[in-house]
Amino acid sequence: MMRRPTYGEDHYVLHDAEELHHLYPDTFSIPDKHRRESLEIGALVKLIFSMQVTAGSEETSVERMWVEVTSIEKGHFVGRLDNQPYGSNCVVCDQVVYFQACHVIDIYLGE
Template sequence: MAWSLDSVYDRNKESPYTFYVPSKAVIDLLAVGDMVKLIFLSDEEHEEYCGERMWVEITQREGDAFVGTLANKPVYISSLQYGQEIRFTPEHICDTMYDDPESKAWDFYFDRKVVVSNDVLERREFNFMMRDEPENEQDTGWTIFSGYEDDGDNENSDNFQVISIGVILNIDDSIISFIHEEPLCAYERDFEKGIFVKVDDYDWESYLNG
């Protein structure tokens, strides 16, 4: 076989705040005739390829054992054909046609944005964060630093990106306890305790007038 099905459970474990997995309530609703989306991986090497998400129509179900037919024409996987029989389990289902009430929990993680330094994303580590007044509905007001940036880097906007807050939570979700705190506020990591602590003496006057 020149292809395989990806595990959405593994992907969600790696990125719990940005990779949606259908809830058990939705999986329990699935029946013959329903459409589900699976991620197909190719054993062949393709440039800039990380899997094809395609719809499969369920033709049989016995508990968690599903059989279906491929409802899309693959672009990269030559050994797969439209209408081909596919056997799968809930572990392979990344989406359905049903409205999932639990998916709303992901809306905040996807839609709300933070500003991060490039160094945070390169290191996958952050140790200082500050919250200014948000500029719009999507903006959280948070700016996040690794703590290793040079002063010159912080003065150059090219060294920062706007990303979904879920990406940061995938790195360290211990900040959930205070991400809704009202601005102006700042937190830094206490390396001895391994936790974030509030910076009560942060110089907001210099920041705001700088």
């Protein structure tokens, strides 16, 4: 069963891109819903992470990072973090990330 990441268990949470787009439609654009819901394995997507700087810390760091989709289960996605965060020592490159289409702020389409 999929679950949303939490500070307590994962040391990060993900920002809701749909909510940010709704609040700031002129300055915060996201891919259309169909594209975000139709991701395939191997796709690279950008998510906004709010991470504890150190495990258990009240201090957080916010970064936009790329995640590679590794599996899809009933509208939920599992991926592999493709960046090394600068502002956190408890979130690392290659770790598993659980997310939904509402979290996707960008989709890498290649060069």
